[in-house]
Amino acid sequence: MDSAALASFSEPSVFLKAIEFVLTIISISVEQGGLASFSKQSGEFFFGGAMIMTITVSGLLLICYMLGQQRHIQNTHFEFSFDCIGALFQLTAGALAISEYAGKSGNEAAHANAAGSVCIVTSAVYIFDAYYAYINYRSIMTQPPPSQQNTQSLPPSI
Numbered sequence: 001m002d003s004a005a006l007a008s009f010s011e012p013s014v015f016l017k018a019i020e021f022v023l024t025i026i027s028i029s030v031e032q033g034g035l036a037s038f039s040k041q042s043g044e045f046f047f048g049g050a051m052i053m054t055i056t057v058s059g060l061l062l063i064c065y066m067l068g069q070q071r072h073i074q075n076t077h078f079e080f081s082f083d084c085i086g087a088l089f090q091l092t093a094g095a096l097a098i099s100e101y102a103g104k105s106g107n108e109a110a111h112a113n114a115a116g117s118v119c120i121v122t123s124a125v126y127i128f129d130a131y132y133a134y135i136n137y138r139s140i141m142t143q144p145p146p147s148q149q150n151t152q153s154l155p156p157s158i
């Protein structure tokens with residue numbers, strides 16, 4: 001990994017994407033490691049789908065940021081929109097995992113509660129990331145276009 005990729009971790013969006021990625025891997029590992037299962041197949045599909053969606057998009061954004069493409073992505077609403085959806089999905093998956101085993105004890109219940117708790121913490125990280133994505137988008141959109149920045153100091157042409 002070169003120094004530019006490592007330096008990109010000083011940006012809040014890149015650092016938070018790495019945290020989101022790691023926490024999602026942890027929640028998948030904890031949930032699957034305890035062989036916790038949902039009583040309804042739709043709950044299992046939602047939990048798995050939410051985890052796969054967030055780990056895939058967060059991983060791809062993290063790679064793009066490390067390759068220096070942060071400004072291109074932050075010129076759009078994509079990161080902010082994805083962070084809001086990711087927060088909602090992680091929060092729902094966490095609540096679903098915890099509520100499935102509410103009042104139960106045992107190894108499966110402990111794993112489901114731990115995975116649900118990690119999902120809820122991950123949703124908070126997504127909310128912070130959405131805030132920074134919004135701030136970055138606003139700062140980029142309030143800057144004049146490059147063509148106007150360069151011509152302001154030049155005299156008018158004849």
